[in-house]
Amino acid sequence: MAASASMPQAYPPLLTKKQTAEFYATTTRTIDRWLLEGTLPADAKVVIGGSVRFRTAVLMDHINGSTTESSEGC
Secondary structure, three states: OHHHHHOOOOOOOEEOHHHHHHHOOOOHHHHHHHHHHOOOOHHHEEEEOOEEEEEHHHHHHHHHHHHHHHHHOO
8 A cells, every 4th residue: 555655646737847757767867858859749848937847648648659659560
């Protein structure tokens, strides 16, 4: 039961860069690099009053789409 308590059931609609890095189990530097390379969808990033946030729904769609695309080629 302790493991389920540490893992959130739902994500907020907007994530900070740090939360996005945790979501992907990587670093904030990698998130920056993925944005520059186009690995992450550009419309996931939102700037609100100078603060960068990431749309959770867009990230989830990206993950689901990436998984589907990679499994179709096999």
